[in-house]
Amino acid sequence: xxRKLSVHLLPDLCPPEILRGGTAVVIDVLRASSTIVTxxxxxxxxxxxCGSPEEAESIREQYGADQVLLGGERGGVxxxxxxxxxxPAEYTREVIxxxxxxxxxxxxxxxxxxxxxxxSILIGCFLNLSAIVQRLRGETGDLHLVxxxxxxxxxxxxxxxxxxVATELGYGSADDWEPNDCTEMSVRLYRSVVDGSPDCCDAxxxxxxxxxxxxxxxxxxxxxxxxxxxxFSEADVIPEFDAQDGQLKSAGRD
Numbered sequence: 001x002x003r004k005l006s007v008h009l010l011p012d013l014c015p016p017e018i019l020r021g022g023t024a025v026v027i028d029v030l031r032a033s034s035t036i037v038t039x040x041x042x043x044x045x046x047x048x049x050c051g052s053p054e055e056a057e058s059i060r061e062q063y064g065a066d067q068v069l070l071g072g073e074r075g076g077v078x079x080x081x082x083x084x085x086x087x088p089a090e091y092t093r094e095v096i097x098x099x100x101x102x103x104x105x106x107x108x109x110x111x112x113x114x115x116x117x118x119x120s121i122l123i124g125c126f127l128n129l130s131a132i133v134q135r136l137r138g139e140t141g142d143l144h145l146v147x148x149x150x151x152x153x154x155x156x157x158x159x160x161x162x163x164x165v166a167t168e169l170g171y172g173s174a175d176d177w178e179p180n181d182c183t184e185m186s187v188r189l190y191r192s193v194v195d196g197s198p199d200c201c202d203a204x205x206x207x208x209x210x211x212x213x214x215x216x217x218x219x220x221x222x223x224x225x226x227x228x229x230x231x232f233s234e235a236d237v238i239p240e241f242d243a244q245d246g247q248l249k250s251a252g253r254d
Contacts, residue, residue: 004142016117024118028148032108033125043097056102111148123239130233156211163190205230
């Protein structure tokens with residue numbers, strides 16, 4: 001058997017000792033992962049993941065309001081007093097380029113902060129699928145795909161993306177991986193959604209609308225975000241966590 005390829009359906013289901021020494025990919029398709037990728041793709045200097053709005057505000061006080069934008073949500077809605085919410089569409093080059101983003105969300109940033117025992121932490125979503133897969137092919141050690149979920153509950157969109165990554169890495173076509181049961185579950189889900197579909201993006205988009213996270217966004221009027229977050233490989237950026245300064249920065253493919 002080869003390296004471990006583990007899907008974790010929720011951050012609380014992967015204790016720190018399991019992640020230690022491996023590479024973790026934090027997944028919050030709707031929408032933190034997609035927003036972080038979009039912000040860095042459009043020229044943000046870095047993204048500081050924060051556990052609370054107060055922590056984000058302290059970063060702006062440290063660096064100055066002219067250098068830092070506050071972004072994030074609670075319950076899917078922009079935090080009062082923040083510059084931006086958690087919609088990737090807000091993070092245009094005109095708005096974000098050359099700025100540091102202090103960012104906090106209900107699920108995604110918390111999942112990242114739960115993964116700090118990993119040797120390296122990357123952010124993945126459908127927007128950077130090809131880039132993240134290429135990077136993972138060059139990694140050594142075990143791989144952990146950490147799904148953020150929604151309010152402590154498993155969500156289909158994150159599991160679907162984990163299945164897409166595992167599929168693209170060749171799981172099931174070779175004996176190079178030692179999977180856990182959740183890897184098999186996620187791959188089966190992904191294949192059931194896209195196999196036989198003439199348009200994988202469209203199939204994923206329709207599935208996302210039916211998930212817990214998707215239904216929440218639809219109820220808040222964010223259908224456009226679902227369309228955006230279901231696009232495949234639109235970005236080359238790979239957000240990587242720098243433990244030295246606690247920031248996510250754009251890393252290249254290996």
